[in-house]
Amino acid sequence: MSRHPIRTLSVTAAALLLLGGCVKKSEYDVLQIENQALQTRVDETNHLLEQSQADLSALQIQMQQFAAVQTQLQKTQQELTQSQAQFKALKAQFDHFRTQRRSAMVGRKFPVLNLDDGKVLREAEITAVTAEDLSIRHADGLARVAFAKTTPDLRWEACYDPQEAREKSREAMLAKVREQGGLPQTAVPAPPSGPPASNVVDVLRAQLAAQRQALNTDYQALAAKNSAALRGVAWNYSQPEASPLLNSLSGSRAILGVSRLQSQRSAILATLQQLRQLDPAAR
CATH class of the missing domain: 1.20.5 (Single alpha-helices involved in coiled-coils or other helix-helix interfaces)
Incomplete structure (x- = not known):
């Protein structure tokens, strides 16, 4: 190549x-x-x-x-959970012990029983014991004495607890209210024998404030419709139930609607009376 x-x-x-x-x-x-x-x-x-x-x-x-x-x-x-169960068991034992102590007091007699409020009951005999008071038969009749007014020895013997007494009083008051379908506006309950139940007092105060507010509102509506007739009429907004207009027998005939206000006034007075049974300083 x-x-x-x-x-x-x-x-x-x-x-x-x-x-x-x-x-x-x-x-x-x-x-x-x-x-x-x-x-x-x-x-x-x-x-x-x-x-x-x-x-x-x-x-x-x-x-x-x-x-x-x-x-x-x-x-x-x-x-x-264990502590709660133990506490529940101890409370049940204490409740049983307290019930026995109070039951044992029934039938106890005192030739003379000097109460803390200064009253003296002769030939006294305990007939019933509750958380709040004692029922006593004595020479002058029957008496129901709140534990707070008895003696230190009786309070100790009955395991008296002011908190228990207030709670029982509250439960009794609420039960009565439920039976009557609400707080009664005419019937006045008897004053409780034990210390006032603060919760019931609060309920009554709240009801009183609401009733007064409703009465003031209805009066303002009535005054707007009858401005000429109600011109110059004095009205007490803090205590409307004390207003002179509602005390006038001729007011309901002169102005249509005053009778409704007078009915509200009656309800307020009933509530106020209930409240003063528990708290005399209430206004």
Whole structure:
């Protein structure tokens, strides 16, 4: 073979090799860029994974702490339940003991019984005992004496508790109110023999305030309709039941609607009378 074809083949091979080398370098650069991008994503993913693992570890610690708190809470709840059961049992025992003490007092006799309020009962005999008072038969008749007015010895013997007495008085008052379908507006209950029940006093005060507010509102509405007839008429907004207009027998005939106000006045006076039975200073 001549040298010319060989040279031609060598040149052609060199050109092909050079051309092939350029294509591979371009692909390499692209692959290298893609590899760098992938490596960056791998690094970011690893960082996120590390952060997630740290968060998971913190969450696991919190869950362990929560489990410990929950266990302690359950233990405390069990102890509370046990304490409540023990308290209930002790209270039942004390109630039974107190009932026996009070029952044993029935029939006890005193030649002379000097009460704390200064009264003297001769030939006295206890006939009944409640949380609030004693029923006593004596030479002059029968008496119902609040424990607060008896003697220290009788209060101790009966396990007297002022809080129990107030609660019993409140329960009796509320039971009477329920039987009558609400606080009565005409009937006045007898004053309680024990200390006043503060909750009942609060109920009556709230009812009195509401009744007075309703009476003032109705009067304002009536005055707006009869401005000429009621011009110059005195009205007591703090104690509307004491207003002169409601004391006038001719008021209901002169102005239509005054009779309704007079009915409201009667209800207020009834409530006020009930309240003063428990709290003489009430106004």
